[in-house]
Amino acid sequence: MTGPQENYADIRESVRALCDRFPGEYWRELDRDRAYPTAFVKALTEAGYLAALIPEEFGGSGLPVSAAAAIMEEIHAAGGNGAACHAQMYTMGTILRHGSPAQKERYLPKIATGELRLQAFGVTEPTSGTDTLSLRTVARRGGDEYVINGQKIWTSRAEHSDLMLLLARTTPKEEVKKRTDGLSVFLVDMRKALEAGTLTIKPIRTVMNHATTEVFFDDLRVPAENLIGEEGKGFRYILSGMNTERILIASECIGDAKWFIRKAADYALVFSRERTFSKLRFKSPPTRFQSPRKASPDRVLGKLTVEPTVPAEPICASPFTNPVIIGLVRGLRRDRILSERTMLRNSKPNEMSLMTTYIPEEGSKIK
Numbered sequence: 381m382t383g384p385q386e387n388y389a390d391i392r393e394s395v396r397a398l399c400d401r402f403p404g405e406y407w408r409e410l411d412r413d414r415a416y417p418t419a420f421v422k423a424l425t426e427a428g429y430l431a432a433l434i435p436e437e438f439g440g441s442g443l444p445v446s447a448a449a450a451i452m453e454e455i456h457a458a459g460g461n462g463a464a465c466h467a468q469m470y471t472m473g474t475i476l477r478h479g480s481p482a483q484k485e486r487y488l489p490k491i492a493t494g495e496l497r498l499q500a501f502g503v504t505e506p507t508s509g510t511d512t513l514s515l516r517t518v519a520r521r522g523g524d525e526y527v528i529n530g531q532k533i534w535t536s537r538a539e540h541s542d543l544m545l546l547l548a549r550t551t552p553k554e555e556v557k558k559r560t561d562g563l564s565v566f567l568v569d570m571r572k573a574l575e576a577g578t579l580t581i582k583p584i585r586t587v588m589n590h591a592t593t594e595v596f597f598d599d600l601r602v603p604a605e606n607l608i609g610e611e612g613k614g615f616r617y618i619l620s621g622m623n624t625e626r627i628l629i630a631s632e633c634i635g636d637a638k639w640f641i642r643k644a645a646d647y648a649l650v651f652s653r654e655r656t657f658s659k660l661r662f663k664s665p666p667t668r669f670q671s672p673r674k675a676s677p678d679r680v681l682g683k684l685t686v687e688p689t690v691p692a693e694p695i696c697a698s699p700f701t702n703p704v705i706i707g708l709v710r711g712l713r714r715d716r717i718l719s720e721r722t723m724l725r726n727s728k729p730n731e732m733s734l735m736t737t738y739i740p741e742e743g744s745k746i747k
């Protein structure tokens with residue numbers, strides 16, 4: 381039984397098990413090479429997760445959006461990147477809701493198995509992002525095909541997709557009754573278009589490894605049977621698909637937040653343990669300070685030294701090389717050490733015995 385309150389514990393557990401096969405090193409290596417997570421996407425496809433929203437009659441699991449959201453959240457909570465393939469889950473929604481029976485029969489079962497990748501979504505253009513109604517890519521009908529010219533930008537995963545859902549203008553803006561009319565949605569066979577040389581894909585280098593691109597259409601020919609729904613009504617069709625996209629991306633963000641919070645908590649724990657059994661040492665032999673009366677706080681403070689400590693088994697290698705985290709940790713350690721210095725200064729002799737749990741040794745000075 382699934383409902384809005386369903387937590388999908390079973391699904392989450394299986395997703396976590398799958399993600400365990402793709403640890404941090406896998407993602408870091410991809411980031412280094414700016415490569416696509418092909419093996420991860422294949423594993424998700426084979427496990428059926430990317431077909432979660434496709435109805436069972438077309439070979440999917442027929443799950444609600446909340447289940448798909450749980451899948452994406454769990455991938456990100458496990459340190460993975462579902463954004464590399466989330467569009468394979470929801471882009472087909474436009475065909476499912478607005479496509480003809482023939483289009484559904486033809487495409488959905490193959491999208492469900494992963495034989496066809498429909499994860500390119502061509503809406504944004506260099507001169508129209510949020511203002512979708514001003515897009516300039518034009519599709520002109522000629523006989524039983526449309527000829528498309530124009531450009532899209534930030535078309536993610538275009539190099540890893542067989543099909544693209546494309547929004548183009550079929551009626552000039554000045555000629556439509558309603559502002560939202562005149563745009564149409566097409567299913568473009570990118571493999572054929574690349575072969576014909578009517579589609580060019582140019583990768584865009586971004587801060588994060590997101591496989592995003594610019595695409596150019598030069599007399600791209602699309603059969604009229606690839607028009608989705610009614611001509612001129614495409615804006616509504618695209619918006620209805622975007623709702624699912626936004627929900628899934630929000631779930632990924634929640635998963636990211638869980639991952640980062642867990643990592644931060646793990647580090648806090650490691651460092652507090654480290655601190656308890658710290659290598660903070662005093663210069664003089666330990667025996668000398670076992671009697672707190674012999675140690676004047678000022679003398680001790682003058683010789684207090686700290687060794688930079690790194691956990692023997694780092695939970696994850698990258699934060700140790702991350703200058704922001706290193707700075708943060710250093711700052712926290714310094715604050716704590718300074719407050720302990722104050723404690724030492726203000727401490728009475730019998731309280732000093734607590735401080736002697738630190739093992740004296742020469743090391744680097746607190747910076």
Ligand SMILES: Cc1cc2nc3c(=O)[nH]c(=O)nc-3n(C[C@H](O)[C@H](O)[C@H](O)COP(=O)(O)OP(=O)(O)OC[C@H]3O[C@@H](n4cnc5c(N)ncnc54)[C@H](O)[C@@H]3O)c2cc1C
Binds near residue numbers: 505510533590592
């Ligand atoms: C990682 C990533 C992947 C993407 N993948 C795809 C993809 O696969 N396919 C695709 O088509 N697009 C994709 N996009 C594009 C994305 O959908 C657009 O960036 C988005 O539509 C915004 O367009 P823009 O960048 O041109 O910003 P703009 O439209 O220039 O907006 C910039 C800012 O101004 C605000 N703004 C704009 N107009 C107004 C207004 N009238 N009043 C008040 N505020 C306003 C916006 O809210 C925004 O904060 C991707 C973007 C990113 C970052």
